[in-house]
Amino acid sequence: xxxxxxxxxxxxxxxxxxxxxxxxxxxxxxxxxxxxxxxxxxxxxxxxxxxxxxxxxxxxxxxxxxxxxxxxxxxxxxxxxxxxxxxxxxxxxxxxxxxxxxxxxxxxxxxxxxxxxxxxxxxxxxxxxxxxxxxxxxxxxxxxxxxxxxxxxxxxxxxxxxxxxxxxxxxxxxxxxxxxxxxxxxxxxxxxxxxxxxxxxxxxxxxxxxxxxxxxxxxxxxxxxxxxxxxxxxxxxxxxxxxxxxxxxxxxxxxxxxxxxxxxxxxxxxxxxxxxxxxxxxxxxxxxxxxxxxxxxxxxxxxxxxxxxxxxxxxxxxxxxxxxxxxxxxx
Numbered sequence: 001x002x003x004x005x006x007x008x009x010x011x012x013x014x015x016x017x018x019x020x021x022x023x024x025x026x027x028x029x030x031x032x033x034x035x036x037x038x039x040x041x042x043x044x045x046x047x048x049x050x051x052x053x054x055x056x057x058x059x060x061x062x063x064x065x066x067x068x069x070x071x072x073x074x075x076x077x078x079x080x081x082x083x084x085x086x087x088x089x090x091x092x093x094x095x096x097x098x099x100x101x102x103x104x105x106x107x108x109x110x111x112x113x114x115x116x117x118x119x120x121x122x123x124x125x126x127x128x129x130x131x132x133x134x135x136x137x138x139x140x141x142x143x144x145x146x147x148x149x150x151x152x153x154x155x156x157x158x159x160x161x162x163x164x165x166x167x168x169x170x171x172x173x174x175x176x177x178x179x180x181x182x183x184x185x186x187x188x189x190x191x192x193x194x195x196x197x198x199x200x201x202x203x204x205x206x207x208x209x210x211x212x213x214x215x216x217x218x219x220x221x222x223x224x225x226x227x228x229x230x231x232x233x234x235x236x237x238x239x240x241x242x243x244x245x246x247x248x249x250x251x252x253x254x255x256x257x258x259x260x261x262x263x264x265x266x267x268x269x270x271x272x273x274x275x276x277x278x279x280x281x282x283x284x285x286x287x288x289x290x291x292x293x294x295x296x297x298x299x300x301x302x303x304x305x306x307x308x309x310x311x312x313x314x315x316x317x318x319x320x321x322x323x324x325x326x327x328x329x330x331x
Contacts, residue, residue: 003314004177006038008145010083010136012048013060017067019207019279020189020198023244028184029149030072039078040143040311041068046083047136050129065304067209070290081307083139089315094131094138096322100167101134101160109133110156137161141176142315150181172325175318190237194224198237210287213280220276229264238275245278 009029017026033039043064048057065080073080083090133156140148140161150158158181165176189198191205198206207216226235242254253274260267293300 002177003144003317005040005143005145005314007033007036007147007149007182008040008042008140008143008179009149010042010044010047010139011064011068012044013057013064014048014052015056015060015063016200016208016210017064018189018198018200018209019241019282020187022071022209023189023241024151024187025184026068026071027244032149032182033074033077036147037077039074040145040307041073041078041080042139042311043080043082044139046087047132050126050132062300062304066290066293066300069293069300070286075303079307079310080304081311082304085308086312086315089312089319090135090138090142093142093315093319093322094135096326097138097141097164097168098131098134100164100171103130106130106133106160109160133157133160134164137164140179141165142318143311144177144314144318145179146177147182148179149184151184152186155181155183168322168325172322175321175325187240188233188237189241190234192219192223192238194234207279207283209283209290211283213283216279216283217276220272220279223272225268225271226261228266229262231262238271242271242275242278245282250274250278 011025029039043061045057045061061082068080069075136157137160140158141164148158148161158179162178165178169176169178190196191198191202192207193202193205195202195205200206200208204219207219223238224234225238226232239254239258243251246254254271257267257271257274261271
């Protein structure tokens with residue numbers, strides 16, 4: 001019997017999340033979870049080591065899991081595990097898969113090419129980064145993943161996993177499920193200052209989930225918008241944030257503000273006031289729920305350890321099948 005996981009995804013433990021992280025990656029997952037009876041998520045602490053300090057990664061392993069639970073992940077259908085907790089079978093499987101892809105093929109992976117060419121951070125172009133797509137393939141394949149939600153920047157990694165599954169199955173026999181992708185709607189949430197994407201590395205233009213609603217309101221009040229009668233990517237992004245948190249009546253209100261703005265009225269003050277209210281309500285709700293999760297650290301640890309045990313068992317079972325198919329004597 002093949003090991004299978006209905007929906008599989010990962011999360012990097014990189015510290016404080018922003019509104020952009022929530023809208024781009026977490027909310028879509030929470031919205032789709034009712035379509036599945038089983039979800040598996042892993043805290044990608046080994047992946048995070050490619051560009052993060054080990055101490056930072058270790059400090060955020062459980063924090064990111066707490067965030068997802070506070071933001072609506074259903075514990076009754078979702079398991080969360082830590083990648084390094086299953087490192088023994090996972091890294092062994094990664095090593096075997098490495099034989100099935102060439103360096104030139106890896107270097108053609110679009111997201112990898114972009115990261116290797118980052119002139120501002122040459123120190124991050126390490127060998128660990130080059131191995132990233134193969135390790136991600138092992139993450140997916142060794143949990144028997146059927147569906148993997150992907151954004152534009154992750155689609156190429158899923159294709160590597162699919163390629164390796166096909167090559168292994170063809171060469172050694174049917175072991176792997178060939179995963180399929182579920183495309184996430186691309187959202188480009190801009191910095192409030194208008195300078196690129198919203199990122200915690202540029203705090204003046206970012207709304208952190210952990211910050212006080214009053215602080216977020218001040219940032220929104222100073223946010224860049226657009227001249228009357230004009231729309232630009234920054235203002236479009238602000239409207240995207242507002243609509244994500246608006247109820248039906250507020251959605252109608254936002255539509256009216258947008259129309260009046262395009263008609264040339266000065267309504268940006270009114271818009272910012274409404275946006276600040278919507279964001280403040282969301283932050284207050286999230287922070288209250290996160291406090292509940294934080295109040296039971298033993299419960300969170302037990303939940304993740306249960307996920308670790310299940311994921312380890314899955315990976316070990318798949319590794320055994322790999323080695324049997326390859327005719328390798330398992331120690």
